Structures are given as structure tokens and as C-alpha cells.
Amino acid sequence: MSEAGKRIIFHELLTPEETLSKVFSTVKVEPLGTEVVRIEESYGRVLARDVYSRIDVPPFDRATMDGFAVRAEDTFGADELNPVKLRVIGNIETGAEELPQVNSGEAVEIATGAPMPPGANAVVMVEYTKRSGDELVIYRSVTPGENVMSAGSDVMMGELILRKCTVIREREVGLLAAVGIDRVEVFRRPRVAIISTGNELVSPGRELGRGKIYDINTYTIAHAVRSMGAEPIIMGIVRDDINEMRDAVNKALSIGDLVLLSGGTSAGLADLTYKVLDEIGPPGIIIHGLKVKPGKPTVVAVSRDNKLVIGLPGYPSSALMIFNIIVKPILAKMLCTGIDEIRIKARLAIRADGAKGRRALYPVSLVDTGHGVVAYPLPAESGAISTLAFADGYIAIPETVEYLDSGDEVEVTLFTHQYMPANLYIIGSHDLGLDVLIPMLPGFVRARVINVGSMGGLYAVKRGEADVAGLHLVDEETGQYNVPYMVKYNVNNAVLIRGYFREQGLIVPRGNPKNIRGIEDLLRGDVRIVNRNKGAGTRFLLDIKLKEIANKMGVKFEELVRRINGYYYEVKTHTAVAAAVAQGKADAGVGIRAAAAMYGLDFIPLGWESYDFAIPIDRLEKDSVKAFLNMLRSSEFKNALSKLPGYRVPDDIGEVIWKGQ
Known part of the structure; x- marks a missing residue:
């Protein structure tokens, strides 16, 4: 095996704190001039x-009110019954340079912000005076310095x-x-050279070929660098070629004060980063992996002229989290600033597992329930781009903790400097109809969608976390959708609102090259599937169909699914199912017709389902929920929805079809 093709072994994993300590003891990190x-x-x-x-x-004593500059002593004892009379000797506007001398028994009309004339030490507000020609009647006394800002105050x-x-x-x-x-x-701003690595990467704006993805990290990392006050230098995409990577790193070192790479740092055969970075020394690589998940393959190297090169994970959300815990402290020292992190307390919505001896980092989406903030963990290592859009920040589970349970208090480090709560939380099953409806809502509605599957949405409504939950759960015994689950799980604090109908089926490549005709074909050894996540209504549907087949075959359901290639390959949205099929990662998956049409794929119908909305009763009067229901019932939305392939609008859309007791 060639040297470039050797697999990387992580010999010594360090915590983030140990990593920074080693960096700062190896390289003098300080401002650059x-x-x-x-x-x-x-x-x-x-x-x-x-x-x-x-x-x-201010550089002079100035009036803080419109009125009359006076000697306070001349007003002592003045009131409504015993007014004081003074003679007006002039007028002072802001910016005046020539100022009259105020003597006993005199006053000068003065504007707010105007300089106080010599001799005067107070201002009587105009509403406590009456002027007739040069005579001023004062009905209220003032004390020395009243309504005056002194020079240098x-x-x-x-x-x-x-x-x-x-x-x-x-x-x-x-x-x-x-x-x-x-x-x-x-x-001086540090110049941070940014390199993205990988044969699969294409710059945004160019045509996306088969097996390719758009480069994300260049742009997310560049903005993260800008947010710290540093200057990003975009070096472009580098292929998995050792000479190309070597040239790019050397060029980046020649023009940058710090170099950031993303991708190409895991222990795969195509990962050449380690060899190249070890060549830039001595000392070369000083950090060979972090005791965190995700982010274990993070690498730190030092060039012979003492410049740092940091290799970040390839997944965008993972790269941002490692940027926060490793790169931010380094840039802060180069800029002589602190780390402007905002952290808030929240409680977990669902269980989050630890990483067995490593620190687990989870991006989270936050829900403000009105009685506290709830954090929903999002996939960090799946490469899901939506994680970036929906994550408000991240939590860290210590190396020694096996898991955190739902309801446990956590500290969330925000990705941005400000947390802006939404006022409409839609938690539940993914749906393209919602993607149509949400942009139609009035401007005051700030919607946040969290795709956790139908069961996750049901629980979120029961716990009072969701304003709206999209459900499409079919009952195995009756074939009825959603209502049996509201009853079975005692969701008595909510109503079920009629939504619309969607056509479910098998999504297969264009032309159906594997000649798949139905669910039975998923058992074939030459067919790979992509499945939905546990708790998703689509997963319920597939499992019901598979249980029917298992009964016919006289085998256990568990035994049957073990024979399905890809049954445990799970994604969280219908579009992710279609994307997996379009990219050749799977030969089939269950999803909605609209997702298949979006990717130009073939579709084998399995039937129509009800996609309805559970809403807590105490949220029905919430303005954002009212706006949601009004739009759901509107002709504008009905017309737009009917144009989506595989959608039907029922006559009772938006009506209550079940109410908790």
C-alpha cells in the first residue's frame, strides 16, 4: 500500500481543553501588529x-431643558401664590458663541443643549413661567444646577x-x-485561509453531477471567521490528490496567518491531509484527534514558521461546533478579545446518548414553551444540511456521562449572539405542504419547524412544547389515521384538525431498473432500501405492510426485516428518501409522490393517507396559531396545495375532527 493510502490511527485523543493548552504551549498566539x-x-x-x-x-455647562437660564437664588420661595418676576435680557440657541452675563434679577431664554451663560446656574422649565415682553413671571423655584449638565460631568x-x-x-x-x-x-485582522477538500465537492452555482454535492463549509466557516472579526481568504476546493493538496496548503500558509481545512481528516484511504500537514513542520502535526463526537478526526499542525493549520470535520454542523470550541479561542487570542458566547439553560425534549469516553456534541433546536426553553437534539453526524438551518446552538454531554434523559437540564451554547424565539412551533412529521403554507403566513409569524416524526410531534403536543404537530399515523387494526393515536396516548389537552390527503408509495429510480412492483420486492437480495426514522408515520405504514407479509410467510416480523437490505438506514424527511434514491444510495424507499416528482423519480402508489394537525387547546387563541388555521382554510393555500403532485384537499380542511376530554 502506498504511503498516501495508509489508514490513519488516532494514537492519542485529547479533550478540547487539553488541545488548546497544547496549542498555546507550542505556538505563541498573539495579535499580529x-x-x-x-x-x-x-x-x-x-x-x-x-x-x-x-x-x-460636555465641553461646557449646558441646559437640559427648554426654559430660562437664571440665578437659582433669584427664584427661592417662588410658587403659584408668590411668583417671582425677572427681566429677560436675551436668547441663547444651541451652538451660540456670544453669551450674555446674567446678573441678579435677570434671565436668558435658552434652548435644550445650549451653553449656559456666565452668572446663571440653573434653568427654569418654560412650563413654569409666563413671559410678557421682557418681563418673566416664574411660578416655581429651582435649585443650583437644576436642569443643567456641567462641563465634564x-x-x-x-x-x-x-x-x-x-x-x-x-x-x-x-x-x-x-x-x-x-x-x-x-x-490587524488575522487573515484566515480556508480550504475545502474532497472529490465530491462542487462550488455553488455550477452544475451538480452525479455523486457530487455543493461545497458548504467554505462559506459557513468564512462567515464564522468574519463573526470573530478576522478576514477569511477563500482558497477554493482541493481534490483528493496529494500534490494538489500540498500546493494548496503551502500557498495558504504563504498568505494566511491561520489555515483552516475541512474534510479529509478521517481515517479513510483517500484522506491525505495528515501526510501533507506533517510535511509542513517541524513540528508538523501536534494534535492527532479530539476526545469529542463528532469531531474526533480534528487535526492541528504547526508549520516551520509557526503558523497553525487546523483540519475540521467535513460535515457542516460538526465543522461549526469544532470551530466554536477550538478555532474561536485561537482567533480570540490573535485579536486580543474574549469569546462572545451566549449560553442559555434549557431542558432536553428527548434522550441524548453520550459517546462512551468522548464528549458528545449535539446541535439543538430550541422551543420557547412560555414556561421555559426546551432543546431538541438534531443529527450532527448525518451530514444533514437542515441541521445548520434549524440549530440554534449545541450542547455537550461530558465524557463520563452515558446519556442525558428527556427533562434533564442542559446548557446550550448559541451559534449566534442572540436567541430569537419563534412564535409558532410546528413539531412533527415532515411535509411539503407545510413548505407551501409557511411562506404564506403573515409577517408577524416566526415559524420554526422541527421534524421529529409523527410520534415525536404527538408527544410534543402532549407535553405542551408544540403549537402545531403534523401527524399521519395509521392504526394497524382499523386503518384509521391519527384519531386512534390521540385516544391511545391520552392527548386530552389537544384537538385534532383536519389537514389534507397525501399519496404514499415506493420511490424508485427513473425507469425502475430493478423492476420493483410492490413491498414484497424489498425482500430481494439485489434491492437496497432507505427507511424513515422511528416514530415517522411513513415508517408505521411500511412496518404494517411488512407485518402483513410476515404473517403470510409465517415468520416473525423481526426476522423479516433483518432480511431487508437497508431497513436500518434511516432518514428524517420524504425529500431525504428521494435524494437517497436519486443519488444511488438506495434502490427504493417509501415516501410521498411529491418528493419523487421533485427529484424526477418514478413512483409506485401504495395508497392515500390523512395528514392532520394536533394543536393544544390552550394554543387555539394564540395569534400565530389563528393565522396558521386561517391560512390552512384559505382558498389561496388550497389552490397552491392542489398543484403539488399527490395531494388532495378535503371539504372539511381546517375543521376539528376530534377533541380531548
């Missing part, structure tokens, strides 16, 4: 030195206003402007 920028170009930049004020702010000359390593944003630049500073010295 300074530059001077104009304040209008300083957003997100980091101050390289302390900033002191050169003036007082905000910032004094020589005062430290911003410290070194402060990130300049809208508030900081306002302070700089207030003291007259138009240029500041800031740390």
Missing part, C-alpha cells in the same frame, strides 16, 4: 491601546474612556466621536 483606521471604518475592529479623552464632555479631560482590546461597535464609536477622535489604532 497594528494599523490606524478612520472611525467610520472601525466597526468590529479591536483597539490596540487605551484611549483617553482630550476634552471634557459625562467624561473628564484625561479620563480613560476605552481600554485596549475593546471591540468597537456602535456605542464605542459614539464615545470616540464625542471626544473628537477621528482615527484609532487597532490590531
Whole structure:
């Protein structure tokens, strides 16, 4: 076997903390020099030195109210019954440079923000006065300094206003402007070279060939770099060729202060990253795997001129999580900033398993129930792109913990700096009809869809986590959809709303090359299937059909499914089933006709099903739920839905078909 083809063995796995400690002890990570920028170009930049004020702010005593500048002593004792009369000697507007002297018995009309005239020490608000010509009648006394901001009361000359390593944003630049500073010295932005590796990658915008996928990590990582205040340099896609990879890494090292690779770091035959990165030293590779899941194959190397190269996982959500726990602290030191992470408490919606001696990282989608936040774990290693769209952040299960159960409290590290709760949580079975309906909702509705299958949606409604749950659960005994499950699982806090009908069937490649005619053909040795996740209504349907076949054959259901190639290959959406068939990963899968049509695949009908909506009774008056139901019943949605292949609109769509007791 060639050297490039050897499999990588992970000899020593380190925790994230051990990894960072080793990085910082091997390489001096610090800011990379300074530059001077104009304040209008300083957003997100980091101050390289302390900033002191050169003036007082405000630079003069000024009025904080419209009224009359007076000597406070002249107003003592004034009230409605005993007003004081003063003589008005002038008027002062903002920006005035010539100011009259105020003597005893005199007053000057003054605008908010205008400089106080010499001799005056207070401002009487205009509503407590009455003026007739030059005579001013005052009905309320003032104390010295009332309605006046003194010079230097905000910032004094020589005062430290911003410290070194402060990130300049809208508030900081306002302070700089207030003291007259138009240029500041800031740390140079680290230049981060980004390389994506893999023969399967294609840049967005180009035609996607068979077996190819679009490059995602280049763009997600580049934005993550920007969010830290660093400058991404996109190097493009590198194929699984050792010479091409070597050239790309060397070029990246020549122009970047830090190099990030994604993909090509696992122990596969095509993974050449380790050989190339070991060549850039000494010392070369210093970290050979992390004690985390996902992210075990993360690699860190140091070049001969002490530049860091970090190899991230290929899956987008995994790459972002490793970026957060490894790359962010490194960039923070290069920028002289802290890590601006927001963490919130939540409780788990469903069980999340640990990783047996490794730290398990789970992206999660958050649901604000009004009584606390619930975290739904999402697939991290499946390569599901939707994980990126639906994940609000991630949780970490310690190496020593076997699992966290539903209801356990967790700490969620947010991917963004702000958590914006949705006001319509749709949790349940995946459906293309919802993809049509949601964009039609009014602008005030912020919908979040979490695909956990019909049973997951049913439980989410029962626990009060979902506003709406899409269900298509067929009862094995009666053949009735959804109502038997509302009864069986005592979902008495909810109503079931009539949705619409969808056609289910076998999705197969165009032309049906394996000549599949029905469920029985899934038992053939030359047929690979893709299945839906446990709890999905489609999985229920397939299992019912398989149980009928098992009974006819006189074998146990468990024995029958073991004979099906791919039965345990699970995906979470109908479109994922169609995608697996289109990409040649499976020869068949059960799904809806619309998903097959979307990918130009053939479809073998199995029958029509009811896709209905369970809604907690106490959410029916919620404005976003009302908007959902109004749109469900609207002619606009009915017309749009009827255009989807394999969908039918019933006459009673949007009506209550069952109510809890």
C-alpha cells in the first residue's frame, strides 16, 4: 500500500481543553501588529491601546431643558401664590458663541443643549413661567444646577474612556466621536485561509453531477471567521490528490496567518491531509484527534514558521461546533478579545446518548414553551444540511456521562449572539405542504419547524412544547389515521384538525431498473432500501405492510426485516428518501409522490393517507396559531396545495375532527 493510502490511527485523543493548552504551549498566539483606521471604518475592529479623552464632555455647562437660564437664588420661595418676576435680557440657541452675563434679577431664554451663560446656574422649565415682553413671571423655584449638565460631568479631560482590546461597535464609536477622535489604532485582522477538500465537492452555482454535492463549509466557516472579526481568504476546493493538496496548503500558509481545512481528516484511504500537514513542520502535526463526537478526526499542525493549520470535520454542523470550541479561542487570542458566547439553560425534549469516553456534541433546536426553553437534539453526524438551518446552538454531554434523559437540564451554547424565539412551533412529521403554507403566513409569524416524526410531534403536543404537530399515523387494526393515536396516548389537552390527503408509495429510480412492483420486492437480495426514522408515520405504514407479509410467510416480523437490505438506514424527511434514491444510495424507499416528482423519480402508489394537525387547546387563541388555521382554510393555500403532485384537499380542511376530554 502506498504511503498516501495508509489508514490513519488516532494514537492519542485529547479533550478540547487539553488541545488548546497544547496549542498555546507550542505556538505563541498573539495579535499580529497594528494599523490606524478612520472611525467610520472601525466597526468590529479591536483597539490596540487605551484611549483617553482630550476634552471634557460636555465641553461646557449646558441646559437640559427648554426654559430660562437664571440665578437659582433669584427664584427661592417662588410658587403659584408668590411668583417671582425677572427681566429677560436675551436668547441663547444651541451652538451660540456670544453669551450674555446674567446678573441678579435677570434671565436668558435658552434652548435644550445650549451653553449656559456666565452668572446663571440653573434653568427654569418654560412650563413654569409666563413671559410678557421682557418681563418673566416664574411660578416655581429651582435649585443650583437644576436642569443643567456641567462641563465634564459625562467624561473628564484625561479620563480613560476605552481600554485596549475593546471591540468597537456602535456605542464605542459614539464615545470616540464625542471626544473628537477621528482615527484609532487597532490590531490587524488575522487573515484566515480556508480550504475545502474532497472529490465530491462542487462550488455553488455550477452544475451538480452525479455523486457530487455543493461545497458548504467554505462559506459557513468564512462567515464564522468574519463573526470573530478576522478576514477569511477563500482558497477554493482541493481534490483528493496529494500534490494538489500540498500546493494548496503551502500557498495558504504563504498568505494566511491561520489555515483552516475541512474534510479529509478521517481515517479513510483517500484522506491525505495528515501526510501533507506533517510535511509542513517541524513540528508538523501536534494534535492527532479530539476526545469529542463528532469531531474526533480534528487535526492541528504547526508549520516551520509557526503558523497553525487546523483540519475540521467535513460535515457542516460538526465543522461549526469544532470551530466554536477550538478555532474561536485561537482567533480570540490573535485579536486580543474574549469569546462572545451566549449560553442559555434549557431542558432536553428527548434522550441524548453520550459517546462512551468522548464528549458528545449535539446541535439543538430550541422551543420557547412560555414556561421555559426546551432543546431538541438534531443529527450532527448525518451530514444533514437542515441541521445548520434549524440549530440554534449545541450542547455537550461530558465524557463520563452515558446519556442525558428527556427533562434533564442542559446548557446550550448559541451559534449566534442572540436567541430569537419563534412564535409558532410546528413539531412533527415532515411535509411539503407545510413548505407551501409557511411562506404564506403573515409577517408577524416566526415559524420554526422541527421534524421529529409523527410520534415525536404527538408527544410534543402532549407535553405542551408544540403549537402545531403534523401527524399521519395509521392504526394497524382499523386503518384509521391519527384519531386512534390521540385516544391511545391520552392527548386530552389537544384537538385534532383536519389537514389534507397525501399519496404514499415506493420511490424508485427513473425507469425502475430493478423492476420493483410492490413491498414484497424489498425482500430481494439485489434491492437496497432507505427507511424513515422511528416514530415517522411513513415508517408505521411500511412496518404494517411488512407485518402483513410476515404473517403470510409465517415468520416473525423481526426476522423479516433483518432480511431487508437497508431497513436500518434511516432518514428524517420524504425529500431525504428521494435524494437517497436519486443519488444511488438506495434502490427504493417509501415516501410521498411529491418528493419523487421533485427529484424526477418514478413512483409506485401504495395508497392515500390523512395528514392532520394536533394543536393544544390552550394554543387555539394564540395569534400565530389563528393565522396558521386561517391560512390552512384559505382558498389561496388550497389552490397552491392542489398543484403539488399527490395531494388532495378535503371539504372539511381546517375543521376539528376530534377533541380531548
